[in-house]
Amino acid sequence: xxxxxxxxxxxxxxxxxxxxxxxxxxxxxxxxxxxxxxxxxxxxxxxxxxxxxxxxxxxxxxxxxxxxxxxxxxxxxxxxxxxxxxxxxxxxxxxxxxxxxxxxxxxxxxxx
Amino acid sequence: xxxxxxxxxxxxxxxxxxxxxxxxxxxxxxxxxxxxxxxxxxxxxxxxxxxxxxxxxxxxxxxxxxxxxxxxxxxxxxxxxxxxxxxxxxxxxxxxxxxxxxxxxxxxxxxxxxxxx
Numbered sequence: 102x103x104x105x106x107x108x109x110x111x112x113x114x115x116x117x118x119x120x121x122x123x124x125x126x127x128x129x130x131x132x133x134x135x136x137x138x139x140x141x142x143x144x145x146x147x148x149x150x151x152x153x154x155x156x157x158x159x160x161x162x163x164x165x166x167x168x169x170x171x172x173x174x175x176x177x178x179x180x181x182x183x184x185x186x187x188x189x190x191x192x193x194x195x196x197x198x199x200x201x202x203x204x205x206x207x208x209x210x211x212x213x
Numbered sequence: 214x215x216x217x218x219x220x221x222x223x224x225x226x227x228x229x230x231x232x233x234x235x236x237x238x239x240x241x242x243x244x245x246x247x248x249x250x251x252x253x254x255x256x257x258x259x260x261x262x263x264x265x266x267x268x269x270x271x272x273x274x275x276x277x278x279x280x281x282x283x284x285x286x287x288x289x290x291x292x293x294x295x296x297x298x299x300x301x302x303x304x305x306x307x308x309x310x311x312x313x314x315x316x317x318x319x320x321x322x323x324x325x326x327x328x329x330x
Contacts, residue, residue, distance in 0.1 A: 102274075102275070132315075136314070138314070138315040138316060140316045140317065142258075142317070144258075149308055149320040149321065149322055149323050150250075150258065150308070150317075150320055151320065152316065152317060152318050152319075155316040155318070156316065161318065191257075193257065193258055195258075195260075195316075195317065197312070197314075197315030197316050197317075198315070200263075200272050200274075201260055201262075201272070201273070201274035201275065201276075202248070202260040202263075202274075202315070203260060204257060204258040204259070204260060205257075206257050207257040207258070
């Protein structure tokens, strides 16, 4: 199985300041079809997860442009340019390049 | 509008069987993989497996292979997750989710399963 490792596991941030979460995979997520199936999900308290970013850097419909994704191969980053109160929650990276699909452990974003 | 509507919360005893459902609407149910994800209390997300309703091709995570069965009835646009004999450790929230080219784009609201004697 591909292991997904996120850092940090907890991130206290100040409103209006940027935040960054890293995700590293145990092997390259480049699929033989040329795509890299790395996505980022947000789970607010008491809610199901929702898709933020897919294929490394594509924002899903309705996702604010303060969220951005980057990376390649085995190293990926989610950035929030200016943290808003509604961004509080747990963020997960997920790989869908190889079965079984796997998630990172989650990073809890909280306001200082 | 794409929607995945899951069945309601369940309280069961160890050893009982259970079948959860997930009804898709607003899209072509037979053309997209549907997966199941477990979230144990206070923990992260675990990918369990996936089914393609068009031909019932099913893949399981090794962690869940043999522990659960994933199925689908395309005539009613519904996917299922079932257990033949529940354990207390199956207590968790279970989500169904639509996969598009691998990535999950839409999630069900979740079904809380509590297994307790």
